[in-house]
Amino acid sequence: MTDVVIIGAGMAGLVCAQQLTQAGYDVLVVEKSRGFGGRVATRRLHDTCADHGASYLKPKGKLMTQFVELLVQRNVLQVWNGNFMEKTQNIVSSMQPRYVSPTGMSSIAKFLANGLNVILEQRVTEVNLDVSNQWRLTLESHQSISAEALVTAIPAPQALTLLEPLEGNILNSAFINKLRSVEFFPSISVMAGYPPTSKPLPQWKAMTFDDNILGWVGFDSTKRLNPSQPVFVVQSSADFATANLETQDLQPVGKQMLHAAANSIGFDWLAHPDWLQVHRWRYAFPSTPLQETFLTAETSQPLICCGDWCGGNLIPGAIDSGRFAASAVNSQLRPNTTLEDWNFLAKL
Numbered sequence: 001m002t003d004v005v006i007i008g009a010g011m012a013g014l015v016c017a018q019q020l021t022q023a024g025y026d027v028l029v030v031e032k033s034r035g036f037g038g039r040v041a042t043r044r045l046h047d048t049c050a051d052h053g054a055s056y057l058k059p060k061g062k063l064m065t066q067f068v069e070l071l072v073q074r075n076v077l078q079v080w081n082g083n084f085m086e087k088t089q090n091i092v093s094s095m096q097p098r099y100v101s102p103t104g105m106s107s108i109a110k111f112l113a114n115g116l117n118v119i120l121e122q123r124v125t126e127v128n129l130d131v132s133n134q135w136r137l138t139l140e141s142h143q144s145i146s147a148e149a150l151v152t153a154i155p156a157p158q159a160l161t162l163l164e165p166l167e168g169n170i171l172n173s174a175f176i177n178k179l180r181s182v183e184f185f186p187s188i189s190v191m192a193g194y195p196p197t198s199k200p201l202p203q204w205k206a207m208t209f210d211d212n213i214l215g216w217v218g219f220d221s222t223k224r225l226n227p228s229q230p231v232f233v234v235q236s237s238a239d240f241a242t243a244n245l246e247t248q249d250l251q252p253v254g255k256q257m258l259h260a261a262a263n264s265i266g267f268d269w270l271a272h273p274d275w276l277q278v279h280r281w282r283y284a285f286p287s288t289p290l291q292e293t294f295l296t297a298e299t300s301q302p303l304i305c306c307g308d309w310c311g312g313n314l315i316p317g318a319i320d321s322g323r324f325a326a327s328a329v330n331s332q333l334r335p336n337t338t339l340e341d342w343n344f345l346a347k348l
Contacts, residue, residue, distance in 0.1 A: 031120050
């Protein structure tokens with residue numbers, strides 16, 4: 001039994017959990033993956049790592065600026081200096097600083113998870129209201145969790161899978177239809193390592209494409225301290241990912257993306273890595289987000305959905321959504337109190 005259970009340890013879920021934990025709630029976060037961060041993801045590979053989800057932070061607005069400043073102070077982030085190219089125009093893009101973590105972008109999520117009660121590698125298989133009017137979650141291990149309030153901080157289609165069985169009984173169709181309306185663009189990410197002798201190396205740190213196959217190429221190893229080899233991350237276009245999303249063996253798809261990058265950039269050696277790994281993101285970017293910062297159900301006990309698909313502004317949107325979701329939970333459980341907007345940053 002806990003006060004609040006949060007499904008998902010991505011940015012929205014972790015911010016929501018920090019805000020509520022610091023307000024004195026007993027909070028449990030349940031995450032199906034092995035680590036924190038969701039699409040703020042880092043893959044450990046050979047003797048290095050690669051960011052195959054969010055590649056960097058560019059702070060905009062007061063909260064994100066404060067958050068990035070805190071992460072820099074705590075030695076989690078540093079500035080990623082260099083040229084950032086727009087392939088279609090062949091010009092250096094905005095010089096607004098980009099921030100990265102030398103140990104991988106998932107370090108941001110690990111920092112946010114500090115002090116939280118989290119269950120990893122457990123998928124929630126069923127959600128319901130029990131006879132005592134508490135939210136009851138069943139895990140794939142058959143363990144059950146009860147809570148006064150439930151927050152889903154996962155992509156809307158995944159939340160829909162869990163909550164759709166409650167339509168017409170516990171949840172009304174208007175709420176479910178809002179979840180149904182949210183759609184995502186997929187993406188395919190290729191992480192590839194090359195011989196240390198590879199030449200020539202690019203003079204840029206990342207390049208954005210308007211292409212049938214490519215969306216973005218990052219010289220990922222330039223984020224690392226004393227990298228042992230060049231490492232690149234290649235992200236597909238949404239159309240290419242959609243066409244190949246259900247392909248069982250993604251290795252040939254990854255090689256096709258590397259060949260396209262080699263041809264477009266003009267470095268033949270990019271097509272011939274020492275190693276590569278491919279990851280599919282089924283829910284990479286919200287294509288039809290909600291306008292609201294969170295979605296709340298008309299239920300006897302609080303049920304809030306949040307994520308970057310509430311507003312659709314990627315990491316900043318996820319952080320705002322998690323923060324406002326925490327305030328919504330608090331307003332229902334403790335109607336006479338409010339949460340401080342910046343509280344979760346001040347106490348990290």
